[in-house]
Amino acid sequence: MKALQGPYDMYGTVYGLSTAVVHVAHPTAALAILSPTKHKKSPWLEATGIVKAPAYNHFQNFCGQGVFTADGQDWKNKRAAVIHALFRTPEGNWETHLEQQVNLAAQTLVQTLQQTQQEPRNIVPILQTATISLIYRYITHAELPKKQSNLVSSYLESVIRIRLIILAQSRSLWFLLPRWLYRTCSALFQQEEETMIPIREFATQACRDAQPGSPLDALQQMPTYQDNRVVFSENLIFEAITLLFAGQDTSAATLSWTLHLLSLHPDIQRTVAAEVRAVMKESKDVSRADFSKMPWLDAVFKESMRLYPVAPFIVRKITQPTELPGIDGRPSVILPQGALACVWIYGLHRNDAFWDNPNEFKPERWLEKGHEVVPGSYMPFAHGPRNCVGQPLAHIILRIFLAQLLNAFDFQIPSGEPAETKDMQVGFTVLPRGGVSLIAHPRGSTW
Numbered sequence: 001m002k003a004l005q006g007p008y009d010m011y012g013t014v015y016g017l018s019t020a021v022v023h024v025a026h027p028t029a030a031l032a033i034l035s036p037t038k039h040k041k042s043p044w045l046e047a048t049g050i051v052k053a054p055a056y057n058h059f060q061n062f063c064g065q066g067v068f069t070a071d072g073q074d075w076k077n078k079r080a081a082v083i084h085a086l087f088r089t090p091e092g093n094w095e096t097h098l099e100q101q102v103n104l105a106a107q108t109l110v111q112t113l114q115q116t117q118q119e120p121r122n123i124v125p126i127l128q129t130a131t132i133s134l135i136y137r138y139i140t141h142a143e144l145p146k147k148q149s150n151l152v153s154s155y156l157e158s159v160i161r162i163r164l165i166i167l168a169q170s171r172s173l174w175f176l177l178p179r180w181l182y183r184t185c186s187a188l189f190q191q192e193e194e195t196m197i198p199i200r201e202f203a204t205q206a207c208r209d210a211q212p213g214s215p216l217d218a219l220q221q222m223p224t225y226q227d228n229r230v231v232f233s234e235n236l237i238f239e240a241i242t243l244l245f246a247g248q249d250t251s252a253a254t255l256s257w258t259l260h261l262l263s264l265h266p267d268i269q270r271t272v273a274a275e276v277r278a279v280m281k282e283s284k285d286v287s288r289a290d291f292s293k294m295p296w297l298d299a300v301f302k303e304s305m306r307l308y309p310v311a312p313f314i315v316r317k318i319t320q321p322t323e324l325p326g327i328d329g330r331p332s333v334i335l336p337q338g339a340l341a342c343v344w345i346y347g348l349h350r351n352d353a354f355w356d357n358p359n360e361f362k363p364e365r366w367l368e369k370g371h372e373v374v375p376g377s378y379m380p381f382a383h384g385p386r387n388c389v390g391q392p393l394a395h396i397i398l399r400i401f402l403a404q405l406l407n408a409f410d411f412q413i414p415s416g417e418p419a420e421t422k423d424m425q426v427g428f429t430v431l432p433r434g435g436v437s438l439i440a441h442p443r444g445s446t447w
């Protein structure tokens with residue numbers, strides 16, 4: 001790894017036989033890579049910021065050529081299809097529909113926690129179950145298959161494992177060799193295949209359950225997701241896998257980190273809880289209109305996603321030489337065509353040139369008068385044309401879940417557990433290592 005010339009904290013390496021990889025954690029460089037500029041040579045060539053191949057090829061056994069991994073015109077069609085499917089409901093407003101679903105899921109979660117109050121519980125799997133039941137219902141308009149509870153638990157266990165296997169593959173020698181060799185000779189591929197069985201079964205069940213008018217049913221009506229030879233096309237199953245994973249894992253991870261941080265900072269937890277409880281005095285449901293009355297809740301999420309963005313880095317291909325302007329009297333830098341650019345969201349969020357005390361949990365920084373975020377220094381949902389399509393969903397899901405939890409409970413670290421920040425278990429998304437053990441005390445109880 002060698003530091004590249006120039007003012008952008010960049011590192012370059014040679015990966016594979018010939019592909020250069022640059023690593024960046026500077027906002028100017030990140031924006032230049034992620035914001036597309038028309039290709040100078042031909043309008044038919046993709047702009048930088050859009051192309052993921054070959055960096056995401058190791059996801060293909062997991063989510064095939066779904067919207068997350070596809071490129072080119074195929075990706076454009078799928079992204080448009082997914083946005084159309086997720087953000088329309090036959091009944092009208094998708095936001096109101098989602099709001100109701102999240103309140104329901106969060107109230108069920110509160111009941112689950114009430115059954116084991118005062119006992120330490122690992123909150124991570126509990127949140128994973130709650131969020132999968134929500135996402136499943138949102139994309140199918142059907143309940144999780146209750147009679148097949150092991151289908152759900154095997155799915156959750158498998159997605160936790162697949163995150164690690166895919167990352168291990170991308171860091172191994174197999175990543176540099178042709179895929180057919182990995183598929184035929186690697187024990188890791190065997191593990192990947194076994195782990196994929198419950199994931200494929202679960203996604204197929206979601207396709208079976210999808211009710212008329214649901215997002216998954218809307219996708220199934222589109223030619224891209226049809227195949228005359230089978231009931232559910234491979235494309236549809238891969239898209240179901242993509243949406244179930246992208247919606248569930250990210251929400252559960254963000255909520256887990258947030259509760260972990262709030263339990264480490266009881267004073268901040270008390271402030272947010274007081275704010276939430278004052279707003280929820282009038283109603284047991286939280287609405288979008290309530291969000292503007294809960295600035296602390298908003299600040300807590302922003303800060304939690306700054307410290308623990310669930311996707312700590314993303315990769316794009318540099319499709320044309322991309323010039324970064326010189327700054328502070330230092331020369332400009334040209335990112336070479338064909339290189340892969342690894343944008344370290346984690347590094348951007350903790351770069352002390354743009355954040356005071358970057359490693360500290362300080363939600364109040366978002367509330368300070370005159371607080372400004374340097375463009376490109378904060379991007380938990382990525383940036384540019386391949387940013388997160390689910391961001392508007394996540395905005396509602398996270399806020400309602402946390403508000404319902406803080407309205408019902410005070411969260412405490414069990415005695416004997418170290419009151420310190422958890423390490424990260426890094427798969428291609430990031431979870432607190434070893435889980436998060438907490439006691440959920442009913443609000444107002446003495447402890």
Ligand code: HEM
Binds near residue numbers: 079250310390394
């Ligand atoms: C806390 C919640 C979430 C976070 C932090 C998050 C973050 C991200 C990030 C960083 C990316 C870019 C990944 C990359 O380029 O490698 C992404 C992409 C994506 N996200 Fe999310 N996400 C969240 C929730 C959701 C939800 C609820 C859905 C939908 C159900 C969703 C669907 C997607 C999809 C389909 C993509 C791929 C978009 C494309 O390539 O065009 N995400 N997300």
